[in-house]
Amino acid sequence: MGTGTLEKSEAAEVDYRVAVTFRIRRFNPEVSAEATWQDFELRIDPKERVLDALHQIKWEIDGTLTFRRSCAHGICGSDAMRINGKNRLACKTLIKDIAEIKNGVGSKAIVVEPIKGMTVQKDLVVDMEPFFQAYRDVMPFLITTGNEPTRERRQSPEDRARFDDTTKCILCAACTSSCPVFWSDGQYFGPAAIVNAHRFIFDSRDEGGEERLEILNDRDGVWRCRTVFNCTDACPRGIEVTKAIQEVKQALITRRF
Structure with missing residues (x-):
């Protein structure tokens, strides 16, 4: 070489x-x-x-x-x-x-x-505190009665699919802060809180649906929604927020969930 x-x-x-x-x-x-x-x-x-x-x-x-x-x-x-x-x-x-x-x-x-x-x-x-207070107010956790179970609470794939969309929420507040009703009145629960209530209202294992519905039946609750769809457009996770809000309204009227 x-x-x-x-x-x-x-x-x-x-x-x-x-x-x-x-x-x-x-x-x-x-x-x-x-x-x-x-x-x-x-x-x-x-x-x-x-x-x-x-x-x-x-x-x-x-x-x-x-x-x-x-x-x-x-x-x-x-x-x-x-x-x-x-x-x-x-x-x-x-x-x-x-x-x-x-x-x-x-x-x-x-x-x-x-x-x-x-x-x-x-x-x-x-300041995110009012946003998180509304989230806490809808009781975003599983509510059950009776003795503590000795095994996991099983759920069918069909029952799980019923509320799958609203489990995707990451509490970014993009939906709530895009809502014209929330801009004009910060007392409104807002889309994110309603979405997280929906997640448990339609969970077949939960027993607190009636209580959550009564909370959202308040003057600052779900009926303030004007179906503008800003919340759905703003969600970075692709949640059908407006659809979830309408399902909560329907549950309030029919008491079926």
Whole structure:
């Protein structure tokens, strides 16, 4: 073999990043009582998610940017926010799907703001306590009577399928904060609470259906729904929220569930 050096050709690294503007609604009660808008210019891979862009802004540009996130895989529901006017999970929203990219540049800013109908605490973080209180009020747990069983409570596949859709809720509040009735009256239980009541009302093993129905029969309960379908459109898990609400209404009328 020759002793000459072996020349290696290396392919030039391709930069797939594009220029995108993120317009974020900022609010810090320690600084001002008014919210403001702030633009951030990023170069980012369009296959990344909005959550990745928020991380880049916080870690590299402005460490004061405040938002919630946990699992980053669409399961915890903590990073629900309004993105381009629609409730979405930041961890599931791809930049390429919303940035309208032309010639390597996002033609329109990606607008990010907190979900509506809840008190903003800072930037994209809202007070979730009223939302979770409504959830607790519908008793989202199995209610049974009699002695503690010595074996699991069995259920047929057909009985399980009856409420399968509403077991998918991750309590992100995307549905509730997209509801016009909830915007105008925060006392309304909201779609998420009703969905989680539905999950147990139609569970064949549960014995608390009547009690939950009476809770939702309140003036701030299920009858406040105006069937706008915003909640169904906003659900990142694809739950037929409006259908579940209608089934609860029907159960209240017929007392069959």
